[in-house]
Amino acid sequence: MRATFIHEAGDVRVEDAPDPELREPTDAIVRVLLACVCGSDLHPYHNRPPSDGPASIGHEFLGVVEDVGSEVSGLRPGDLVVSPFVYADNTCDFCRAGLQVSCRHGGYYNAEGVGGGQAEAVRVPQAQGTLVRLPVAEDSPLLPSLLTLADVYGTGYHAAKGGQVGPGSTVTVIGDGAVGLMAVLAARRLGAERIILMGRHRDRTDLGREFGATEVVPERGPEGVERVRELTGGDGSEAVLEAVGLRPAYDMAVGAVRAGGVISRVGAPQYVEAPIGWDSLFSRNVRLAGGVAPARAYIEELMPAILDGTVEPGRVFDRTVGLEDVPDGYRAMDRREALKVLVRP
Known part of the structure; x- marks a missing residue:
């Protein structure tokens, strides 16, 4: 064969x-x-x-x-x-x-x-x-x-489930690749009210809007985090679904999640370590979830x-x-x- x-x-x-x-x-x-x-x-x-x-x-x-x-x-x-x-x-x-x-x-x-x-x-x-x-x-x-x-659909769904997405949730999805778009679709199916998609490729984010994204943030890094916080009244999202697997995406997730929220990672991590200490997760009671779907x-x-x-x-x-x-x-x-x-x- x-x-x-x-x-x-x-x-x-x-x-x-x-x-x-x-x-x-x-x-x-x-x-x-x-x-x-x-x-x-x-x-x-x-x-x-x-x-x-x-x-x-x-x-x-x-x-x-x-x-x-x-x-x-x-x-x-x-x-x-x-x-x-x-x-x-x-x-x-x-x-x-x-x-x-x-x-x-x-x-x-x-x-x-x-x-x-x-x-x-x-x-x-x-x-x-x-x-x-x-x-x-x-x-x-x-x-x-x-x-x-x-x-890919099961992985996006796993991200949403790990993020405890439910009716009325505000969700930020990091990544406009196939998994990120599936996370948008899954979050909408689970009842999320607002879904902020962080991505800058117009053809992909347009599909993301059709799948249920309510806003698109093309900025990256600190500028992207600031934009998500502006859209959420300064607090950040209850759930952040990280569908990339690179360290900058994880850092944006830490910045975009609200106190008491959940970061759900399903992008295969291409980094060895990520900060989870006082200044990033511990002091804000942020939970880190996700994994292999x-x-x-x-x-x-x-x-x-x-x-x-x-x-x-x-x-x-x-x-x-x-x-x-x-x-x-x-x-x-x-x-x-x-x-x-x-x-x-």
Whole structure:
């Protein structure tokens, strides 16, 4: 089969790879119909050293079950399924608590013996607990929106849940990438009254307004923080959803949150330390929440509104490439020529 590998920073290639095979009785093989490039895929695209060697890449996909192991029930060949970006048995104590990213028998795609999602097919460990059947046909126009359940929509929703967003909330979302826009959509779905989107790319913030943002702040740094405080009567927001993962975004979150509020981080942190002491969080009773999103916990909750057309999170995909052109998709996202790239193997 053909699959995507990253060799070093800036060097993504589509190459021949062995066809995936069942290794454990809990495995399934999925033929990929749709995949995509995640903003977090750009971190190794920027930083991966040559000494690490090539590795498969991609963790968001949906497709058709081709084969299942002897211990897999509830799934059969021909089923259309979506996979969250972390596989899990969905039965251990962590999974039952809604924390599938900490599953005792789970793990991440692209690890040893487990391929990536930007490929023609994927071996899915713990398939029964991981894969969710989709009640639509393979040619459904809803597939791009359903693909967002694999990661980006669930991650935005996790940000809003971590920020305790509810009816009447005032929320600031930092970042106009796909996750930030999904955080806007999720905050609106949870009843937020005001949603301030911090972003300066007009095409993205316009989509953010359609998803529910009530104000847009293009300024960054101290100027951006000051603008958020002006919009909130000097107090800042009850919840700040940080969807970038860079230190300047975290610092803006600290500045934009009100006393007693919550900072919910879902942008994969690209910094080692951040201040949490007296002058930043402690003296104002600010809570720090968020983390790796347990997307599997949210799929059944978020899917109905996609199926009935209430929401269209698939609108974040603004470019589509074939599998062989995935390197072009990385370049487009890196240059901010595309918000999020859809891949059709």
